[in-house]
Amino acid sequence: EMQLVESGGGLVQPGESLRLSCVVSGFIVNNNYMNWVRQAPGKGLEWVSTIYSGGDTYHADSVKGRFTISRDSAKNTLYLQMNSLRADDTAVYYCARDVNPYYYMDVWGKGTTVTVSS
């Protein structure tokens, strides 16, 4: 069974850092396109970052230069390093797998909550 389990969320102050993890089971993280998608309280879905199977990475303008997506093949885990956190980064963060060739997200984790507040 394919499963994604996020962790690493929490309460941090503005300017601090956090690293989210997404443990993948049932498929190989390196062989797939993987995403981070977030949802601020009471708001819609916002794409954050993607890592392609070949290793190329893409980030939304709102997080570019502050967030970095990466993966560890040995641990079959996806990461999101978040630096210089701001109040508007407060959200539930989901990891999700993309399916080629139409790039829809077919497997999602349950999410981890990040709260940025002083």
Next chain:
Amino acid sequence: DIQMTQSPSSLSASVGDRVTITCRASQSISGYLNWYQQIPGRAPKVLIYAASSLQSGVPSRFSGSGSGTDFTFTISSLQPEDFATYYCQQSYSSPLTFGGGTKVEIK
């Protein structure tokens, strides 16, 4: 960036009703349009991909159509478990973008 405009933002309907949601892209996205359902407190779930393909295991009362810039999502006969928020998403180009969502509520 491609903007996705969904309408309506909310609707009230009864069990058994036919429900239609539209999604318009700010430029052509061919058929790279996906629809998700989100129940409060839960992760999104893909229902329709590539504009009209039904994801495995999803009931056939859900359907999608369209290409280019205009897309439609339909629930043929609304069931109690369908009360949720629905999002369209374009996967034609980066950055991936979602519509603002349509909340389907019980009338």
